[in-house]
Amino acid sequence: MTDATDSDNKDDPPRETTPGRGQGNGEWLENRLAEALESWGYMTAQREQLLALTADVVARRESQRDEPTDYLVCECKDWATRAIDEQPIIRLCLLAYIAGAMPVLCHTTHLTERAWKLAQAFDVRLLTSDDLFKDQLPPLTTNRPPSGTYSHRQGGHPLAFRSRVPTMLYRHAADDYPDCLSGPAFDHPKGPPCYVPDRSGHDEYVSAHRSDYDFE
Numbered sequence: 001m002t003d004a005t006d007s008d009n010k011d012d013p014p015r016e017t018t019p020g021r022g023q024g025n026g027e028w029l030e031n032r033l034a035e036a037l038e039s040w041g042y043m044t045a046q047r048e049q050l051l052a053l054t055a056d057v058v059a060r061r062e063s064q065r066d067e068p069t070d071y072l073v074c075e076c077k078d079w080a081t082r083a084i085d086e087q088p089i090i091r092l093c094l095l096a097y098i099a100g101a102m103p104v105l106c107h108t109t110h111l112t113e114r115a116w117k118l119a120q121a122f123d124v125r126l127l128t129s130d131d132l133f134k135d136q137l138p139p140l141t142t143n144r145p146p147s148g149t150y151s152h153r154q155g156g157h158p159l160a161f162r163s164r165v166p167t168m169l170y171r172h173a174a175d176d177y178p179d180c181l182s183g184p185a186f187d188h189p190k191g192p193p194c195y196v197p198d199r200s201g202h203d204e205y206v207s208a209h210r211s212d213y214d215f216e
Contacts, residue, residue, distance in 0.1 A: 012129055021078060029078035030056050033106045036132040042072070050098045053091070058099065069137060071101035079109045089118040
């Protein structure tokens with residue numbers, strides 16, 4: 001039995017005649033994912049702006065559980081045969097980091113070895129089109145369905161793909177630095193991110209005209 005994500009699921013409608021499934025159009029899969037999330041108890045929105053990037057689907061659980069899955073940022077890749085490489089994973093993780101949400105990739109093909117390792121390292125929730133028929137958001141898994149193998153095989157533990165933070169960037173205990181943030185803070189949804197509690201000097205831009213700089 002080959003991997004069900006190697007090509008289109010036989011139950012999916014044809015690309016040639018289905019609205020939203022044409023070349024470069026991911027609307028069909030985005031709609032299906034949004035519908036599935038709503039059936040799982042989420043409120044959703046599509047094509048939402050996060051700073052200068054666009055998220056395919058964003059979701060918030062209607063009844064909060066104080067869990068990482070309460071907020072989701074989702075990327076959809078309705079590709080016919082092309083394997084998903086690391087760039088979509090990196091972009092998705094950036095979007096999720098900006099939003100403080102769990103990254104979700106919904107896809108119709110397989111991931112390259114490098115893309116799958118990144119997904120494991122950053123806890124990306126991987127969904128196939130078949131997963132959208134389940135009765136809840138599927139859990140994180142170490143099972144990988146790569147191209148050309150059986151539908152599932154045991155992969156390595158996610159810790160195996162995570163490198164250590166460089167010693168230079170180590171933080172002390174949080175109690176020692178109560179005001180230090182480990183991620184960007186946003187005073188306003190339309191405002192720029194800031195990585196320090198005191199925004200002084202972080203909220204204005206200066207002209208980049210050549211005369212403003214001293215060149216040697």
